[in-house]
Amino acid sequence: MAAQKLTLAVRPRGKPVKKLPEEVSIPANGRASELYNQLALEAGTTIHRLRITKGSDGAFIPNTQHLKINLTGLREQSTIYVKDLGPQIAWRTVFLVEYLGPLLIHPLLYLILPSTASGSGPSYLQTLTLTLVCLHFVKRELETLFVHRFSSATMPAFNIFKNSAHYWLLSGLNMAYWIYLPSAPAAQESGPMITVPGLALFIIGELGNLSNHLTLRNLRSSGGAERGIPQGLGFGLVTCPNYMFETLAWVGIALVSWSWSTVLFAVIAAAQMGVWAKKKEMRYRQDFGDRYQKKRFSMLPGIW
Known part of the structure; x- marks a missing residue:
């Protein structure tokens, strides 16, 4: 029939x-x-x-x-x-272009700007900051290629300029300029009491964030748009522990770089992620009802 x-x-x-x-x-x-x-x-x-x-x-x-x-x-x-x-552009392409900015700008200004007042080259903290920033964004690029699964295939093509400005200007040009100047705090040596905790937060944040992204990836089939309730590291504590660990990583970079430009980017990024996390909590409650254990805090325990 x-x-x-x-x-x-x-x-x-x-x-x-x-x-x-x-x-x-x-x-x-x-x-x-x-x-x-x-x-x-x-x-x-x-x-x-x-x-x-x-x-x-x-x-x-x-x-x-x-x-x-x-x-x-x-x-x-x-x-x-x-x-x-x-006109549309693939989300994966947008992410790759966004994260490429800091990966180009930081090494470029690290080489161009006179890194110390004596002209003896970059300081240990400036080199370490460059390493952490590049590791962070290389991880982002690899996750975009091999980990993330997108519920929407494309976005309006013009939005790539708006989205990229956040990374190319704030975490790229603005951060790099103030970190690699000869007069920058990072041009001086810092005690291990600050640098070591910064490194520890960075490592914990990056590994925790990667773990969360793998958990979220496994909730969705390739090319699928289905939703699931994530469980695992940090998900019983807050709605979006991936944002929590991302924030920890940037706090670590801020402690190593000794730069207010890093703090500015971290605060703006955390504020935006907090908005996304709150929306995600509301969506989980709407989509899953009583099956979902409601969270009091969506991103930062006791704070947000």
């Missing part, structure tokens, strides 16, 4: 979408991803540029094979609105 087909009225939302059909027919038990594929094919574009919403209530219809059309509330002659999101 052939599957029942639904004929849907198609309307553009915002600027017109070239070649967008006025209606589309799709099996009632078909997948939402099939609707995206069919519309993208007829409009001569990619599925990543399209956003589909219901005409009745404006509800978003996600591009997923886990949702059937007959479960979206769409019926025969229902109207759907299709929005062109504009």
